[in-house]
Amino acid sequence: MFDFDALINCFGMASCAVNQLTSGLIIGMLLFLVASGLTLIFGVLNVINFAHGTFYMVGAYFAFSTYLFTESYLLSAFVGALGAGIFGIFFERVLISKVYGQDILMQLLVCYAFILITDDLVKLIWGTDYIAMGIPDEFRLAPFRIFGGYVPPLYAFLIILSLVIGILTILLISKTRFGSIVRAAAENSPMVSALGIRVPLYFALLFGLGCALAGIAGALAAPVRSLTPGMGFGILIESFIVTVIGGMGSIPGALIAAIILGLTRSIGSVGFPLFVDGLMFLIMAIVLIFKPTGLFVKGSSK
Amino acid sequence: MSGFTLFKKDISIALFSVIILILIGFFVEHPWPKDFLISIFSFGLLAMSLNMLIGFAGMVSFGHAAFFALGGYAFGLLLQSESFLTNFGALSIIVAFFVSIFITGIYSAVIGAICVRLNEIYFAFLTLAFQMFLYSVIVSWVSLTGGDQGLMGGIARPVFLGIDLSNSLHRYTFCSVIFVICILLLRILNKSNFGYSLRLIRDNQERAEFLGIRVFRVKLICFIIASMVASVGGIIMTLFTSGAYPEWAFWTQSGEAIFMIMLGGISIFLGPLVGTVLLRLINDVVQMYSSHTELVTGIIIMIVVLGLRKGLVEYLLEKTGILKK
Amino acid sequence: MKNFKNKIKRRSFMKVASLGMATTALTGFPNILKAANKPIKVGVTTILSGRVAILGQTVLSGMKVAVDEINNAGGIDGRKIEVISRDSKAKPDEAARLTRELVNNEGCEVLLNCEASGATFAVNEVARDIKKFCIHCISETSSLTADPKNRVPWVFRAARQGIHDAVGGGIFASEIAKKNNLKKFATAAPDYAYGRANTAEFMEYLKLFSPDINVTTQTWPKIFQPDYTENITALLNAKPDALYTCLWGGDLVAFIDQASLYGLFDQFQSFAVNLGDLPILTAIKKIPKDVYGGARYHKDIPDTQANEDWYNKYMAGSDVLPTNWSWEADTGMRFLIDALKKTGGDTDPMKLAKATAGNKIKSPFGVDGTMTIRGEDHTLVNYVIAYGRTITKDPYLANIQQSNWKDIYVHEKDWKKRKKYI
Incomplete structure (x- = not known):
């Protein structure tokens, strides 16, 4: 099951090492965008958004339709994020806010029903076909060669962009007025309301922000990942793993956990290709056993 | 004796149910009710045992279907093994039945010992992680489990004590008896001192500790028993489909069990069972009339959750005034 | 209990029988009525x-x-x-x-x-x-x-x-391998029963027809995996002469788009058995040139009016391509x-x-x-098994060759014997 020779060989060669490390990074960074939205929503609203993958899907589809008309990758990514964000606010206001503070199982059920409905709606609007947006012309370039390894320009761009979005989100939450209100409301919502601030509005905006992060990940990945109804399903479980390992509520934790996961997959594909999934769940279990609050959050579960 | 008088009513109801179920088997020629009921027995046990964790003890598990799958696979694999069949001959089914439950018990004791220390959301995620780990093992251990294709080629069902489980009437009768025994067992546990301790823990763990309840031990025992009952559900499914499939260990299966519980209602003992029937009926009826099954099912669930805000059984009982708010 | 059941059975049988007789008497032609x-x-x-x-x-x-x-x-x-x-x-x-x-x-x-x-x-x-x-x-x-x-x-x-396709594909690919001197093969297949069996059968026949071929790298993405980056880079690292893949559907679409980013199809010859399905060919925006693929369904193969x-x-009657x-x-x-x-x-x-x-x-x-x-x-x-080479424009697949069923029958029989099926 484990092929250590292949691993050692790979890391003995600069080209192989570059290939696997960068592929781990690109997988990790897109995952980070999705997971950061999930962890943000949990951290502030204490809601687990089981429907998070849906917003990733919606972002990708919105981006695809925009791209059809405008042929602009950046504009379509923006529309994807905005669309997913607005859709997220709708979901928050109309559905999930009705079960705030209730049993986690009620939230699970609302999210599940929402996933079913959205998947079928996507099928009705865009059809069941495999859709590929195609790689935008400006990124149809030969890959960069670094120490003999390959790095596609699109991926280099995505890694940097995801990092920028991640940092902006952290700044938004920690440094702005919006961020401080939201954090305060998370701690003590009646107190913040008493100051005349419309807490539900801020909560909805934050929820929308989380969904927009998932949406932009879907939109940015749309050129290289085929679009199908139900595509949010696979990404959901991986973002859960990231959120749990990084600590629920911690965006920097999600970043590091996402990179760990990306590297596990890219290194695993060389050394233990058949056990990558098993190992991911094992890491999650070990973290939960020894530090349930996640690697990067202080505190305990008890 | 006192035990018997305490549970006299429940035992009588159980006996009565067994008789009704068997009569249905004997007098309804049409195969549908038998097929339908067997699948209810199987998933009903999954839902009922999960509710022992969620409803009785307040332990929300996202990974309960793992034990359902483990029971099914263990049972199927034993009965596919030539040497097992030659060793135990006519007793194979009975031995395989108890061995599978026992194996699940051991496995759940290990998993439970690790998980039950954690609270709420972390417990949920850890059980999910272990379930998905088991799923990965089933899918990648192709030589033993058949990987994603599941156990193929049918499962031997040697005749024992005149019972031939490849005969649909015998199989149905056998499953109904096992099903009712398991439900009765859950009922007795629920009403016993053990069930009382569980509820105390659920409502206030610190108070329970203060009252001298050994929380960890009680929770662990609850976890093991619930897992063993779930494995019986898996065994029934294996008998019915003559195979075992990795989807049983996938997280969506646990999710489905949770919906069954929520649809019926967690505070009523038989609520999850009603939920099982409801979910199955919704699925089948919607499929009959619409090609947009996901859309319609989603809307129905949304209405139940946001409209009633509780399980259907709970809602009806409150409406009719049987259950007080 | 048993007696009772028999009684009911007999009674309902009588009912049906008399009903049947009545119908016959009324119409004379029960079959037509039915x-x-x-x-x-x-x-x-x-x-x-x-x-x-x-x-x-x-x-x-x-x-x-x-x-x-x-x-x-x-x-x-x-x-x-x-x-x-x-x-x-x-x-x-x-x-x-x-x-x-x-x-x-x-x-x-x-x-x-x-x-x-x-x-x-x-x-x-x-x-x-x-x-x-x-x-x-x-x-x-x-x-x-x-x-x-x-x-x-x-x-x-x-x-x-599978075995028919494997023989047909094996013969087709071995001719190309001989012509272009392809020795080192890599495979990329979805990690489930179909992917494993298909890859094993294809490579078995490829080696049978060109014994000097060997498989150097195998990569197994999960079914429905959203991205294949780590698999693609693993293939690039291995530097094979040729790649065989039986990925299908949306997974193949995503794989080809992502592999194109790395210029994978320029670096070695590729065989994608499931490429020749119309919704896949039309979904891929820029289809790479000179990839060999099976014509899974093609309206011009055979080129007959009936087809x-x-x-x-x-x-x-459909809004999606066949x-x-x-x-x-x-x-x-x-x-x-x-x-x-x-x-x-x-x-x-x-x-x-x-x-x-x-x-x-x-x-x-x-x-x-x-x-x-x-x-x-x-x-x-006796159904059509055919392989061709991609071109960048509609109909996307050209130079299509049909496999000969005579060869397939011979090798299928040998395979069955080896597997002890006959």
């Missing part, structure tokens, strides 16, 4: 939700072509064919349960199983158990019909079979209809089986305009 009233219900389970929902949709549209033809012609002795379909969500136990439900509740008399491999084995056991005539239309796993353990007297397959006509009929699954579902339905014609609408499994074993029908997808379901192993033969 024929005029009751359609023959065909139960179909397939995948209609999730990531491969498109395939289930093309199954139903493909089948509709055959059903419309017979129904417009007046049905079978006046009885129409009615398809009742269910969505199994690709779950084996759900497929098994729904198959029972179709028979028990909907009154389906025959089954066309349109599930992928995993669920097909489950439905196979159900058909055995409840004794209903069944044709598997989709599963390509060779052992389904080749292995006598899996065979059921009243169950058949009207679909491609063209079928395409037009299909497109009239796939490999479409012609297979149409074929299954045609074999069923032909058998029903022979039995005069009788759905007794053994009678239908007798009419199907060794049956030869006209079909636009057959090499010489006909296809046969072989009597000895209940599987379809």
Whole structure:
């Protein structure tokens, strides 16, 4: 099951090492965008958004339709994020806010029903076909060669962009007025309301922000990942793993956990290709056993 | 004796149910009710045992279907093994039945010992992680489990004590008896001192500790028993489909069990069972009339959750005034 | 208890008998009455939700072509064919349960199983158990019909079979390998039964025809994995002469787009057996040149009027392009209809089986305009197996060569002997 020779060989060669490390990074960074939205929503609203993958899907589809008309990758990514964000606010206001503070199982059920409905709606609007947006012309370039390894320009761009979005989100939450209100409301919502601030509005905006992060990940990945109804399903479980390992509520934790996961997959594909999934769940279990609050959050579960 | 008088009513109801179920088997020629009921027995046990964790003890598990799958696979694999069949001959089914439950018990004791220390959301995620780990093992251990294709080629069902489980009437009768025994067992546990301790823990763990309840031990025992009952559900499914499939260990299966519980209602003992029937009926009826099954099912669930805000059984009982708010 | 039951049985039998006699007396022609009233219900389970929902949709549209033809012609002795379909969500136990439900509740008399491999084995056991005539239309796993353990007297397959494709593809690829001196092969296959078996069979035959070939790297992405970056870089690291992949559907679309980013198709020769499905070819925006692929369904292979006509009929009733699954579902339905014609609408499994074993029908997808379901192993033969090379414009696949069935029969027989199936 484990092929250590292949691993050692790979890391003995600069080209192989570059290939696997960068592929781990690109997988990790897109995952980070999705997971950061999930962890943000949990951290502030204490809601687990089981429907998070849906917003990733919606972002990708919105981006695809925009791209059809405008042929602009950046504009379509923006529309994807905005669309997913607005859709997220709708979901928050109309559905999930009705079960705030209730049993986690009620939230699970609302999210599940929402996933079913959205998947079928996507099928009705865009059809069941495999859709590929195609790689935008400006990124149809030969890959960069670094120490003999390959790095596609699109991926280099995505890694940097995801990092920028991640940092902006952290700044938004920690440094702005919006961020401080939201954090305060998370701690003590009646107190913040008493100051005349419309807490539900801020909560909805934050929820929308989380969904927009998932949406932009879907939109940015749309050129290289085929679009199908139900595509949010696979990404959901991986973002859960990231959120749990990084600590629920911690965006920097999600970043590091996402990179760990990306590297596990890219290194695993060389050394233990058949056990990558098993190992991911094992890491999650070990973290939960020894530090349930996640690697990067202080505190305990008890 | 006192035990018997305490549970006299429940035992009588159980006996009565067994008789009704068997009569249905004997007098309804049409195969549908038998097929339908067997699948209810199987998933009903999954839902009922999960509710022992969620409803009785307040332990929300996202990974309960793992034990359902483990029971099914263990049972199927034993009965596919030539040497097992030659060793135990006519007793194979009975031995395989108890061995599978026992194996699940051991496995759940290990998993439970690790998980039950954690609270709420972390417990949920850890059980999910272990379930998905088991799923990965089933899918990648192709030589033993058949990987994603599941156990193929049918499962031997040697005749024992005149019972031939490849005969649909015998199989149905056998499953109904096992099903009712398991439900009765859950009922007795629920009403016993053990069930009382569980509820105390659920409502206030610190108070329970203060009252001298050994929380960890009680929770662990609850976890093991619930897992063993779930494995019986898996065994029934294996008998019915003559195979075992990795989807049983996938997280969506646990999710489905949770919906069954929520649809019926967690505070009523038989609520999850009603939920099982409801979910199955919704699925089948919607499929009959619409090609947009996901859309319609989603809307129905949304209405139940946001409209009633509780399980259907709970809602009806409150409406009719049987259950007080 | 038993006595009682018998009594009821006898009583209901008497009721039916007297009712039957009354009808006969009234009309004189009970058969015609039956024929005029009751359609023959065909139960179909397939995948209609999730990531491969498109395939289930093309199954139903493909089948509709055959059903419309017979129904417009007046049905079978006046009885129409009615398809009742269910969505199994690709779950084996759900497929098994729904198959029972179709028979028990909907009154389906025959089954066309349109599930992928995993669920097909489950439905196979159900058909055995409840004794209903069944044709598997989709599963390509060779052992389904080749292995006598899996065979059921009243169950058949009207679909491609892995071993046929492997021999045809092996011969095709080995010629290219010899011409271009390709020695080191890498594979990328979805990590499940179909992917593993398909890759193993293909490489087995490739090596048989060109013994100096060896496999240096194998990478196994999960089915429905959103990205293949780590698999693609693993392939790049290995620097093989050629790549074989049996990824399919949306996964293949994503793989090709992502591999193009790395310029993978410029660096070595690639064979993608499942590339030749229209929705895939049209979904990929910039299809790489000179990739070899199987023509899974192609409206110009064979280039006949009948094939063209079928395409037009299909497109009239569908909003998605036909796939490999479409012609297979149409074929299954045609074999069923032909058998029903022979039995005069009788759905007794053994009678239908007798009419199907060794049956030869006209079909636009057959090499010489006909296809046969072989009597000895209940599987379809003489369908078109063809491979071609991609070009960047419509129809995307050119230089198509058809495999010769004579070769396939010889090697299939050897394979069966090796597997101890015969």
